[in-house]
Amino acid sequence: xxxxxxxxxxxxxxxxxxxxxxxVPEENAEIVAESLVEADxxxxxxxxxxxxxxxxxxxxEGMIQSxxxxxxxxxxxxxxxxDGNNNFGSVVGTEALNIALEKAEKSGIGVVGxxxxxHFGTGAYYAKKAIEQGFVLLVLSNASQTxxxxxxxxxxxGTNPLAVGVPTGTDVPFILDMAxxxxxxxxxxxxxxxxxxxxxxxxxxxxxxxxxxADAALEGSVLPLGGPKGxxxxxxxxxxxxxxTGAGFGKYVNNMYENWDDPQNVGHFFLAININNxxxxxxxxxxxxxxxxDIKSEPKAPEVDEIFxxxxxxxxxxxxxxxxxxxxxxxxxxxxxxxxxxxxxxFTQAALxxxxxxxxxx
Amino acid sequence: xxxxxxxxxxxxxxxxxxxxxxxVPEENAEIVAESLVEADxxxxxxxxxxxxxxxxxxxxEGMIQSxxxxxxxxxxxxxxxxDGNNNFGSVVGTEALNIALEKAEKSGIGVVGxxxxxHFGTGAYYAKKAIEQGFVLLVLSNASQTxxxxxxxxxxxGTNPLAVGVPTGTDVPFILDMAxxxxxxxxxxxxxxxxxxxxxxxxxxxxxxxxxxADAALEGSVLPLGGPKGxxxxxxxxxxxxxxTGAGFGKYVNNMYENWDDPQNVGHFFLAININNxxxxxxxxxxxxxxxxDIKSEPKAPEVDEIFxxxxxxxxxxxxxxxxxxxxxxxxxxxxxxxxxxxxxxFTQAALxxxxxxxxxx
Numbered sequence: 144x145x146x147x148x149x150x151x152x153x154x155x156x157x158x159x160x161x162x163x164x165x166x167v168p169e170e171n172a173e174i175v176a177e178s179l180v181e182a183d184x185x186x187x188x189x190x191x192x193x194x195x196x197x198x199x200x201x202x203x204e205g206m207i208q209s210x211x212x213x214x215x216x217x218x219x220x221x222x223x224x225x226d227g228n229n230n231f232g233s234v235v236g237t238e239a240l241n242i243a244l245e246k247a248e249k250s251g252i253g254v255v256g257x258x259x260x261x262h263f264g265t266g267a268y269y270a271k272k273a274i275e276q277g278f279v280l281l282v283l284s285n286a287s288q289t290x291x292x293x294x295x296x297x298x299x300x301g302t303n304p305l306a307v308g309v310p311t312g313t314d315v316p317f318i319l320d321m322a323x324x325x326x327x328x329x330x331x332x333x334x335x336x337x338x339x340x341x342x343x344x345x346x347x348x349x350x351x352x353x354x355x356x357a358d359a360a361l362e363g364s365v366l367p368l369g370g371p372k373g374x375x376x377x378x379x380x381x382x383x384x385x386x387x388t389g390a391g392f393g394k395y396v397n398n399m400y401e402n403w404d405d406p407q408n409v410g411h412f413f414l415a416i417n418i419n420n421x422x423x424x425x426x427x428x429x430x431x432x433x434x435x436x437d438i439k440s441e442p443k444a445p446e447v448d449e450i451f452x453x454x455x456x457x458x459x460x461x462x463x464x465x466x467x468x469x470x471x472x473x474x475x476x477x478x479x480x481x482x483x484x485x486x487x488x489x490f491t492q493a494a495l496x497x498x499x500x501x502x503x504x505x
Numbered sequence: 506x507x508x509x510x511x512x513x514x515x516x517x518x519x520x521x522x523x524x525x526x527x528x529v530p531e532e533n534a535e536i537v538a539e540s541l542v543e544a545d546x547x548x549x550x551x552x553x554x555x556x557x558x559x560x561x562x563x564x565x566e567g568m569i570q571s572x573x574x575x576x577x578x579x580x581x582x583x584x585x586x587x588d589g590n591n592n593f594g595s596v597v598g599t600e601a602l603n604i605a606l607e608k609a610e611k612s613g614i615g616v617v618g619x620x621x622x623x624h625f626g627t628g629a630y631y632a633k634k635a636i637e638q639g640f641v642l643l644v645l646s647n648a649s650q651t652x653x654x655x656x657x658x659x660x661x662x663g664t665n666p667l668a669v670g671v672p673t674g675t676d677v678p679f680i681l682d683m684a685x686x687x688x689x690x691x692x693x694x695x696x697x698x699x700x701x702x703x704x705x706x707x708x709x710x711x712x713x714x715x716x717x718x719a720d721a722a723l724e725g726s727v728l729p730l731g732g733p734k735g736x737x738x739x740x741x742x743x744x745x746x747x748x749x750t751g752a753g754f755g756k757y758v759n760n761m762y763e764n765w766d767d768p769q770n771v772g773h774f775f776l777a778i779n780i781n782n783x784x785x786x787x788x789x790x791x792x793x794x795x796x797x798x799d800i801k802s803e804p805k806a807p808e809v810d811e812i813f814x815x816x817x818x819x820x821x822x823x824x825x826x827x828x829x830x831x832x833x834x835x836x837x838x839x840x841x842x843x844x845x846x847x848x849x850x851x852f853t854q855a856a857l858x859x860x861x862x863x864x865x866x867x
Contacts, residue, residue, distance in 0.1 A: 217782055221583035222613040224783055251584040254614045256783055279749065292800050294809040299800060307741045317744065319737040344706075351806035368731040375681040375815040378800075379669045382679065386792045387641065387783050393799050414776070420579050421586055421618055421749050430748045437755050438654050438661060438740075444713035447656040453737040 145476050146494030148468040153493035155180040157483065158195055164486035165202055167209040171234045178233040178264040181271070183469045185457040187320075189329050190265045193475050195482060197399060198231070204403055207231055207261055213238055221246050222254040224388060229406045232263030236282075236411060240269045243415035244278055251420035256388035257411040262286070262399050266306020267320035267457070269413070273308045274316045277424055279416040280308040285385040285409060287398040290324055291364045293374040296351025298364045301396060302328075303380035307453075310418070311435060312428035318454030323377040324365045331360050385410040468495040507838055508856030510830040515855035517542040519845065520557055526848035527564055529571040533596045540595040540626040543633070545831045547819040549682075551691050552627045555837050557844060559761060560593070566765055569593055569623055575600055583608050584616040586750060591768045594625030598644075598773055602631045605777035606640055613782035618750035619773040624648070624761050628668020629682035629819070631775070635670045636678045639786055641778040642670040647747040647771060649760040652686055653726045655736040658713025660726045663758060664690075665742035669815075672780070673797060674790035680816030685739040686727045693722050747772040830857040 158176035163169055175198065183191030201207045211228035213235065218224075223242055227235030239255040246253030263269075266282045273280035286301025302322035309317035325345050334341045335357035346360030347353055354360050367373030385392030390410025397407045418424045439450050471479075476490075483490035520538035525531055537560065545553030563569045573590035575597065580586075585604055589597030601617040608615030625631075628644045635642035648663030664684035671679035687707050696703045697719035708722030709715055716722050729735030747754030752772025759769045780786045801812050833841075838852075845852035 217613075217784075219613040219782060222782060250612075251579075251581040252614055252616045254778070279745070292803060292812050294805055294812040295800075295803040296806050297804055299803050307737075307744075309741075309744050317740070319741055321734045321737060325731065347806075351804075351809075368734055369687065371815075372683045372730055375669075375683060378679070378815065379671075379681055382669075382671050382793070382796070383641070383778075386796055387778070387780065387789065389784060392792070393796050416616070416745075416749070418749065420581060420584060422579075422751060427749065430754070431744070434744070434748055434755050438657075441654060441657040441661050442659055442713075443656055444658050444709075450654050450656040453733075453740065 145473060145480070146491060147473060147476055148470055148495045149493045150495050151180055151184055151465055151469055154183070154192060154469060157479070157488060157490055157493045158192055160488050161195065161199070161482055161486050162209070164488065165199055165209075167202070167231075171209055171231060174234050174237050175231050178268045180469075181268055182265045183471075184461040184464045185265070185267060186460040186464075187265055187267075187457075189327060192471070192479065196478050199482065201261070201399065206403065206406055209234075215242070221250040221252045222256075225255055225257045226389075227257055227260035229259050229261065232261035232409060233268065235260040236263040236269055236413075237272075239411060239413045240272060240280070240282075240415070243280075243413040244273060244276055247278055247415035247417040251417050253413070253415040253417075255413045256383075257413070258388045258390035258408070259406065260390065260409045260411055261407045262409060263411060265320055266304055267308075267318050267454070270306045270308025270318045270320065271316075273415060274310045274318070277310055277418060278308075279310070279418060280306075281414040282306045283380045283384045283412040285381045285390065285392060285396050287396045287407065288394060289328060289365055290367050290374075290377065291347065291351070292378075293367070293371045296347060296349070296364070299393060300367070300374070300377045300381060302365070303377045303384070305376075305380060309431065310424070310428060311431040312425075313432060313435070315435075315452065315455050315458055317431070317435075317452055318457065320454070320457075323368050323373050323380065325368050325373070326365065328361075328365050331357050331365065335361055380412075383412040388412065507835065507842070508853060509835060509838055510832055510857045511855045512857050513542055513546055513827055513831055516545070516554060516831060519841070519850060519852055519855045520554055522850050523557065523561070523844055523848050524571070526850065527561055527571075529564070529593075533571055533593060536596050536599050537593050540630045542831075543630055544627045545833075546823040546826045547627070547629060548822040548826075549627055549629075549819075551689060553831075554833070554841065558840050561844065563623070563761065568765065568768055571596075577604070583612040583614045584618075587617055587619045588751075589619055589622035591621050591623065594623035594771060595630065597622040598625035598631055598775075599634075601773060601775050602634060602642070602644075602777070605642075605775040606635060606638055609640055609777035609779040613779050615775070615777040615779075617775040618745075619775070620750045620752035620770065621768070622752065622771045622773055623769045624771060625773060627682055628666055629670075629680050629816070632668045632670025632680045632682065633678075635777060636672045636680070639672055639780060640670075641672070641780060642668075643776040644668045645742045645746045645774040647743045647752065647754060647758050649758045649769065650756060651690060651727055652729050652736075652739065653709065653713070654740075655729070655733045658709060658711070658726070661755060662729070662736070662739045662743060664727070665739045665746070667738075667742060671793065672786070672790060673793040674787075675794060675797070677797075677814065677817050677820055679793070679797075679814055680819065682816070682819075685730050685735050685742065687730050687735070688727065690723075690727050693719050693727065697723055742774075745774040750774065
């Protein structure tokens with residue numbers, strides 16, 4: 144038996160150490176590891192430590208330059224374009240966030256367009272940091288092709304995500320972090336593995352016909368959220384994050400898993416808003432709290448216990464997982480054990496001691 | 506028989522004259538009339554001249570101050586808060602747009618938050634103007650309550666719309682203009698009138714249960730686009746346009762048709778981007794054109810003749826209606842004839858001469 148429950152801090156240290164051992168400068172290794180573990184804590188496993196192996200492989204293959212310097216250009220008091228120079232997406236994204244926050248602090252608004260970046264993890268990672276400093280953040284990123292345009296049958300757009308972070312007066316900030324697809328492709332993979340059908344409207348088959356067959360859907364495309372509206376939103380995100388910044392867009396954003404000839408050239412768009420330029424932040428927080436109290440007091444459907452605001456469930460999961468540990472699938476554990484061996488770092492040290500001991504004693 | 510097809514310019518003149526006769530300053534009357542007719546031209550009839558009567562009624566009842574002066578505060582080089590002082594939404598919105606464009610011209614980015622405004626018509630109206638001046642625009646507005654939060658059963662959020670305008674090198678700019686509901690409530694009204702069922706997922710009944718009965722849906726609520734995702738987007742729009750600006754939000758945005766005690770206190774959020782601060786605009790336009798060419802060249806589903814970009818169909822409709830006239834339902838024509846009589850302006854003069862003559866000769 145191998146351990147499958149891990150301490151989040153030790154997991155983060157393990158990832159940091161592995162990336163450092165792979166030649167990533169320490170401060171960058173820390174950012175990437177934090178970004179991965181935070182996704183696991185929020186329950187967004189697809190963006191969690193499961194990505195350690197693909198990130199390492201892209202470093203090894205020269206597809207990510209983990210020590211590359213950034214370049215800023217076209218700078219004004221309220222905006223800049225950041226050339227990520229093909230460093231890690233989360234490292235480039237963190238730099239972009241910091242520039243946006245600095246500019247917003249000074250001018251009220253900070254916009255940073257980013258090019259030559261890579262997959263930047265979850266948008267929530269940046270939203271949370273902006274909230275901690277008292278700012279509103281909107282962050283957009285494009286991604287490699289997974290969704291057809293409305294009327295099309297082949298993947299053309301990415302599931303281009305958007306994330307929004309808004310401070311509140313309580314412990315529960317507003318964090319919306321969503322892909323512009325109907326569902327994550329991962330849910331279709333799970334349905335396929337379980338032999339289940341998927342609901343109508345999730346996907347089309349490779350001929351472009353609506354399908355409820357998960358396997359046919361995986362050969363086809365996941366659909367944009369809400370038909371033409373999601374198509375429009377996804378395209379708008381690609382325009383701001385990609386076309387405007389000088390990054391790739393549409394078919395010029397390369398797939399992290401499949402393309403080993405070129406960097407991804409992902410683009411991002413950060414908009415930071417200094418609340419104090421609009422109204423005193425305490426007043427704003429009181430208004431947010433009123434808003435949330437109002438929503439949560441609304442009459443509920445029969446089977447509903449509670450109305451949640453975006454990010455609330457993810458926060459609960461984070462607190463639970465910080466207390467009880469992060470569950471990882473055996474496959475991922477094996478992969479991380481092997482990665483650890485390669486770099487001389489013992490992954491099982493990251494297991495929750497209780498779990499580890501229990502398992503070992505069996 | 507009465508005429509039902511109208512010349513767009515004459516229709517616009519009629520509306521301008523009526524608003525002037527109702528005491529609206531000329532430049533404001535022109536903006537409101539243009540905004541209404543443009544909605545009709547784009548095929549968004551719900552936001553067209555059908556609204557003339559409710560706008561006039563709100564003026565008469567003191568719910569809109571059509572000559573109110575605006576106030577700017579909290580201004581920096583890249584942002585401002587505009588107090589619309591309860592003038593017409595489209596007049597306040599036009600002022601906000603102009604301030605945002607001026608600031609973007611100077612600083613690269615222009616953000617204007619707006620409070621104490623009214624329903625501002627279609628977002629496309631502002632997107633089109635920004636595009637004509639070479640800017641990218643994102644515009645958000647909140648609205649009075651029509652949609653429940655996810656898990657709720659009563660209208661709480663507005664269908665809070667978002668619009669985006671992006672210049673291209675061709676005659677077809679990118680204009681996305683959408684409500685954050687699954688469909689316009691108007692489509693459910695039409696289904697009810699025809700005695701048709703509505704698709705699952707459009708609406709819930711007044712107990713919060715999913716319904717395909719159009720009448721039950723009208724007593725219940727239209728649902729947010731894509732479930733929790735649309736709920737999150739709608740809430741985010743309400744936060745930027747309402748909570749942040751000092752306008753109403755959630756239940757504090759008043760219904761234009763039902764509340765005759767208080768102004769609406771709608772809020773808007775304008776973000777203008779100076780493309781030249783990111784890259785030379787000609788280069789940007791070439792990238793947009795490549796993007797659109799790529800999308801339109803994608804393989805199509807069997808029943809699909811063409812892949813459209815957001816705003817493309819609306820532009821075609823505009824050109825058709827400019828050439829062939831705007832059709833108005835008889836009920837609206839009767840209403841406008843009566844309004845004309847009240848202010849001493851002959852509405853039938855706006856009919857397309859051919860239509861009018863034909864109809865009269867019958």
